[in-house]
Amino acid sequence: MKTPLTSLAGLDLLTSAVIVLDADSCIMYANAAAESLLGSSFKALTHQKLSDLFLNGDELLDVFEQAVAHQFADKRQDLTLERSGRDALHVHSIVTALDNPDSPVLIELRENVQQLKLDREERMLDQSKANKELIRNLAHEIKNPLGGIRGAAQLLELELPERHLKELREYTQVIIKEADRLQTLVDRLLAPHRLPHIVGDVNIHEVCERVRSLMVAEFPQGLTIKRDYDLSIPEFRGDKEQLIQAVLNIAHNAAQALSERIKSGDAEIVFRTRVVRQMTLAKVRYRLALDLHIIDNGPGIPDEIRHRIFYPLVSGRDGGSGLGLTLAQTFVEQHLGAIECESRPGCTDFRILLPLP
CATH class of the missing domain: 3.30.450.20 (PAS domain)
Structure with a gap:
């Protein structure tokens, strides 16, 4: 039947x-x-x-x-x-x-949502490592000849005839200033490879408050920065300065994306901290993990770069270096954590996950 x-x-x-x-x-x-x-x-x-x-x-x-x-x-x-x-x-x-x-x-x-998440994290890590290795090698190759170019321009300036010094010095100064600008860029490309200095216990709320004070000083009008903290989160070992830089880079990017809302006075960034249990980070299972969200009410990340925002030199605005989020990701990964992003118009949410003791 x-x-x-x-x-x-x-x-x-x-x-x-x-x-x-x-x-x-x-x-x-x-x-x-x-x-x-x-x-x-x-x-x-x-x-x-x-x-x-x-x-x-x-x-x-x-x-x-x-x-x-x-x-x-x-x-x-x-x-x-x-x-x-x-x-x-x-x-x-x-x-x-x-x-x-x-x-x-x-x-x-x-x-199996967890398996999909692990596979996605593994692909992101592999892509991140490959891109950073390529950028690091390029930066090293650029650094040495750049110093030679700057030095040659300085020597050339010393040899300029007195009667043409004023008009010709303008050209040598352009070479020197552009070489310095490229040197700064190269140094920023190499900075993520500095290992974290584990010098003491880190309170994530001290990190957030330091970033908040910097942001308020830079954007005193039109931007509200809200706190939503779980004060029971324990301290953990880490490099406080690196984590401040990581959170600052994300918050600063958010503020730049909020430029129109800042003008109209309704821009908002939220720092939210929570604890999550039984979290897998880089294939390691942790009993407790910090869950830090940096949320803004901006226009969202453009679709064409949404899956590449952590790649070096990818920027969603004119004049951006495209290194802020790359540095943030590297500093978080050096603390055995992970960084994720979800974005839609009106809400962009960067999530930093770090293992807790």
Whole structure:
């Protein structure tokens, strides 16, 4: 006797994907969440073998055969299901053997959000390391000839004839000033590779208050900086100056993005601190972690650079060096933490996560 599909209609209310297979491992039912997860309609899925949907479908077929043979009542495992021309699915699967020969197996799939987050973090770390290594090598290659150019310009200035000194000195000064400007840029490119000086305990609220005082001094009118602190957060070992610089770079970027709102007097930046439990950072599980948010009510990050904002020399404004967020990311990573960003018009939220003792 076939299982009536009407008896399974209630499964459409579930947020996890549910698939019922017949004795030939073909799909005879898929709920709405399964349609969404697999990116296909129920009509298109019906009578397809589940294993044919994925490049590594043999894994599911093996589990199906074990279920049909009643080798278990239910089996739970994490799977990465490869799909042709599409992103792989990271899921937690629960395979249940049913007492019905016509529909012997029910499979529940839940997208593994934590695995997706870890994969995204790993890709970001790899890209960040590659970009920073490239920039560091370029900066070293530029630094030496730059000093030679500046020195030659100074010597040339000393050799200029007195009668032409005033008009020709203007050109040598341009060379010297531009060489100094490039030297400053090179020094900033190399700065992130300085290891943190772990000189004492850091109170994150002292860091936030120092940044707040600097921002208020620079933007005394039109910008409100709000505090939303969890004062129970413990101190941790770290480089206070590096963390001040990281938070300042993010806050300063936010203020520059808020220029129009500052003129109208309704610009706002919020410093929010919380504690999160059981947080994984760079593949290491920590019992406690600091969760610092720097939130602004600006226009949001442009779509074309949203996924590249931590890359060196990527800037969303004219005249920006594109190094502020790169430095912030590097300093946070040197403290074994991570930095994330979510942005939409009216709300940009930078999140700094750091392990706590």
